[in-house]
Amino acid sequence: MGEKKAVVLLSGGLDSTTVMAVAKQQGFAVYALSFDYGQNHRIELEFAARVAAAAGVVRHAVVKVDLRAFGGSALTSDTPVPKGRSAEDMGHGVPVTYVPARNTVFLSLALAWAETLEATDIFIGVNALDYSGYPDCRPEFIEAFERLANLATKMGTEDGKRLTIHTPLIALTKRQIVELGLSLGVDYGMTITCYDPSATGAACGACDACLLRLKGFAEAGVVDPATYRHFVRFSTR
Amino acid sequence: MGEKKAVVLLSGGLDSTTVMAVAKQQGFAVYALSFDYGQNHRIELEFAARVAAAAGVVRHAVVKVDLRAFGGSALTSDTPVPKGRSAEDMGHGVPVTYVPARNTVFLSLALAWAETLEATDIFIGVNALDYSGYPDCRPEFIEAFERLANLATKMGTEDGKRLTIHTPLIALTKRQIVELGLSLGVDYGMTITCYDPSATGAACGACDACLLRLKGFAEAGVVDPATYRHFVRFSTR
Numbered sequence: 001m002g003e004k005k006a007v008v009l010l011s012g013g014l015d016s017t018t019v020m021a022v023a024k025q026q027g028f029a030v031y032a033l034s035f036d037y038g039q040n041h042r043i044e045l046e047f048a049a050r051v052a053a054a055a056g057v058v059r060h061a062v063v064k065v066d067l068r069a070f071g072g073s074a075l076t077s078d079t080p081v082p083k084g085r086s087a088e089d090m091g092h093g094v095p096v097t098y099v100p101a102r103n104t105v106f107l108s109l110a111l112a113w114a115e116t117l118e119a120t121d122i123f124i125g126v127n128a129l130d131y132s133g134y135p136d137c138r139p140e141f142i143e144a145f146e147r148l149a150n151l152a153t154k155m156g157t158e159d160g161k162r163l164t165i166h167t168p169l170i171a172l173t174k175r176q177i178v179e180l181g182l183s184l185g186v187d188y189g190m191t192i193t194c195y196d197p198s199a200t201g202a203a204c205g206a207c208d209a210c211l212l213r214l215k216g217f218a219e220a221g222v223v224d225p226a227t228y229r230h231f232v233r234f235s236t237r
Numbered sequence: 238m239g240e241k242k243a244v245v246l247l248s249g250g251l252d253s254t255t256v257m258a259v260a261k262q263q264g265f266a267v268y269a270l271s272f273d274y275g276q277n278h279r280i281e282l283e284f285a286a287r288v289a290a291a292a293g294v295v296r297h298a299v300v301k302v303d304l305r306a307f308g309g310s311a312l313t314s315d316t317p318v319p320k321g322r323s324a325e326d327m328g329h330g331v332p333v334t335y336v337p338a339r340n341t342v343f344l345s346l347a348l349a350w351a352e353t354l355e356a357t358d359i360f361i362g363v364n365a366l367d368y369s370g371y372p373d374c375r376p377e378f379i380e381a382f383e384r385l386a387n388l389a390t391k392m393g394t395e396d397g398k399r400l401t402i403h404t405p406l407i408a409l410t411k412r413q414i415v416e417l418g419l420s421l422g423v424d425y426g427m428t429i430t431c432y433d434p435s436a437t438g439a440a441c442g443a444c445d446a447c448l449l450r451l452k453g454f455a456e457a458g459v460v461d462p463a464t465y466r467h468f469v470r471f472s473t474r
Contacts, residue, residue, distance in 0.1 A: 064303045065346075070353040101349035104389045108345040109302075112338035116307040136389045144385040151378045152341045 003029045005119035006166075007110045010034050010060070012047030013193045014213055015125035015169055018181035020055050022168045023123045025184055030057040031117060033110055037102075038068030043201045047192040054190060063109055070100060083206040103136035107145050107165070114163065115153045123166045129173055142167050174216025182222065189225030202229045240266045242356035243403075244347045247271050247297070249284030250430045251450055252362035252406055255418035257292050259405045260360045262421055267294040268354060270347055274339075275305030280438045284429040291427060300346055307337060320443040340373035344382050344402070351400065352390045360403045366410055379404055411453025419459065426462035439466040
């Protein structure tokens with residue numbers, strides 16, 4: 001076939017599902033990779049499996065990594081997820097939902113799979129504008145990882161191939177991400193973004209992730225097809 | 238106390254056990270980190286637990302990472318481990334015992350723990366001389382990871398702290414490593430280096446790792462106190 005393979009990091013959320021659609025559109029055979037890292041919102045793995053199947057990926061792998069052993073984040077411990085914060089609050093400092101070195105760990109595991117598959121392309125849905133204060137979502141971080149990847153592997157070392165970390169969303173607003181995904185036929189009703197969903201996968205509508213998502217849909221002038229636990233009233237101002 | 242914390246990657250082998258002794262000697266409170274990554278030589282985790290206890294570490298964490306899901310290495314699959322290779326054979330190309338992106342994955346997880354502990358020091362026993370053809374044991378790789386680590390974390394970003402990856406063995410021969418460890422009181426009888434040990438932890442004496450280790454002891458003029466399955470005859474030429 002000669003179809004190029006790409007490893008796509010997939011959480012089952014709005015951003016990574018959009019990235020998967022971009023990789024498909026660019027002609028890649030997609031190997032979707034999700035992580036069971038002790039997240040409290042484990043239901044996202046069911047969403048990831050469904051969106052991967054809907055996108056027709058070659059394979060969807062779920063790798064267990066035991067980040068809970070380290071503690072240190074509201075996403076993997078009993079620390080409450082903050083609710084109802086303003087955009088200004090979100091813009092200051094690193095939030096408690098930060099998982100230590102998460103994107104470094106996830107990209108490293110994507111690199112391990114890419115090397116096994118002899119794939120030279122990795123896609124990740126990081127976003128520097130609406131990034132909610134995470135240091136490992138910045139362009140400098142991605143560039144440093146790409147440099148590392150090319151020193152770390154047989155591919156970068158012996159085979160003369162070059163590994164590329166694709167970040168198609170890095171300069172987009174949430175509104176632009178929603179518009180991009182809709183133009184590629186993404187069904188956002190199958191995705192989940194919430195840090196604190198119900199047992200059936202209904203979003204809370206109040207955590208940072210929900211608020212950023214709802215703002216994106218509101219600005220795009222589109223109703224978010226995801227299921228929320230409450231009636232959500234949202235202003236773009 | 239003000240004692241500085243360090244995360245030390247510990248396999249239970251000759252190199253990492255020596256590195257742990259170096260970290261202790263430098264006054265660090267040691268947090269030893271081992272990985273259950275589906276390696277066939279899982280018995281090394283028992284050795285790691287024993288050498289960590291003997292060294293008086295603050296904590297020894299064993300993190301499960303499911304690298305076996307990716308396949309691609311003799312260390313995590315049924316591919317036979319090569320035996321009886323000459324130094325010249327080992328020096329050519331990347332061996333089948335290479336685990337894809339292993340040190341990238343392990344250092345990423347060490348970074349995650351370091352960030353949780355607010356530790357700015359990570360120790361790893363990579364070795365560029367007797368490195369057996371692994372791209373992720375080279376100084377350029379370590380420098381690239383250190384750069385990445387300082388972009389990836391809250392520490393490097395907000396707190397003005399600087400993460401350091403310590404590689405005290407990187408320029409040493411196996412002989413020098415053995416001599417360093419003996420000078421620090423390391424009991425190498427408690428360590429295991431073999432890629433293909435017996436169920437009771439006896440080394441095969443013939444895989445690349447055993448041959449490099451035996452060469453180091455022979456050159457240091459010391460008998461290796463580890464248990465081997467057979468009588469091992471070894472020449473330094």
